[in-house]
Amino acid sequence: MRLRVExxxxxxxxxQAPAHxxxxxxxxxxxxxxxxxVGPFGNTAEGGADVVLTAVDALLRKTLEAGATRVSLQxxxxxxxE
Known part of the structure; x- marks a missing residue:
């Protein structure tokens, strides 16, 4: 399965780009x-499900630790x- 994360x-x-x-x-x-x-108002990436989900986990953990007050994702x- 392939996924796209935004x-x-x-x-x-x-x-100035904030730390998060x-x-x-x-x-x-x-x-x-x-x-x-990767852009100033939105970011997208695609890949296999395992890679995307692992990246999303790291993204949430690390950006919140770096001061993000909200992370919106889809x-x-x-x-x-076929």
């Missing part, structure tokens, strides 16, 4: 995910071509 961390700071946003980027970029798109199953 997430944001808050609070926002448009002048930097941590989120590190988690996603070091995981073995595909189609990674996980979708990607239909694979």
């Amino acid at each position: 997430f944001t961390t808050e609070p926002f700071d448009l002048d 946003a930097v941590v989120a980027r590190q988690v996603i970029e070091t995981a073995e995910l595909e189609a990674v798109d 996980v979708n199953v990607i239909e694979e071509d």
Whole structure:
């Protein structure tokens, strides 16, 4: 099964990336995910279910530890071509 995760961390700071946003980027970029798109207002990544779920676990734990007050995420199953 392939999954796509979309997430944001808050609070926002448009002048400087907050620590939790930097941590989120590190988690996603070091995981073995595909189609990674990291931006100031939303982030997406795709991969196999185990990889995505492991990354989501690390993302939640590490961004909250780094000061995030809210992490919004959505996980979708990607239909694979047969």
